[in-house]
Amino acid sequence: MRRKNTQCKIQQNWFVFAALLALLAGVALTAHRFYHAENAETATPNDCFAAAAAQNPALPKMVCLTFDDGPSKNTDAILQILDENQIPATWFVCAQDANEAYLPKIADILAAGHQIALHSASHEYAKIYRSTDAFWRDIAELKDALRPYLDPDALEWLRFPGGSTNTVSHRYGGSDMMKRLKAQTEERGLHWIDWNVCAEDATASHPNAAQILRNIKREAEGRDICVVLMHDTKATGQTVQALPDIVQYFKEQGYAFCTVAQMDAAKNKAE
């Protein structure tokens, strides 16, 4: 009887332990999802820019490969692939603690003929979308971090963290936050651009290279002008793995590769 009791207790303890483990796993998963919800891009493509360009039949098929949140430990590998293919790309850069050590790569990106554009210093939605002042303070911080490598006041392009149609900003700065920021961006003589093809490479599901390629092919289908959102962070090594096939795909489909500024220039010329 005593033995049975002990066994029962052991079983009970195991049950409590297993329940605790499940709870902890649940907490960890929720925290992970929350991290991505806060830090990753929201899947809110806005193709206003691309749609406007696509309506002009004088334009060739064009693709802008864009990398957000870099530079990172993966920047060199991306540069190498672009160099092998002799194609340009655009980086929307950050200056977070996580990528600060890689900021000198900005000089390498520029030297290779690519475009650098503004994204965010901190990339923390709660901080940057608290108010329009907070947003521009963050951009000023980013410019200061970039100053050793380029003239930040010469940068003309900006991509809003989460995109211009994100709803996460409503939580912190009100439902008209993006409308006000877009107007202020234009008042400051800056251009902003979203994307119309999303690699979905910075999502909580951590897709592999094959999935990233599939995501891009699916969204590029039927579009003459593609602005492809990818990421250059320590967590997006699979993007690097997929990149040669992504480049190959757009080459086979007859697209010309260009930076965002080059695409805009082509668009303006054709008008």
Ligand SMILES: [Zn+2]
């Ligand atoms: Zn971003």
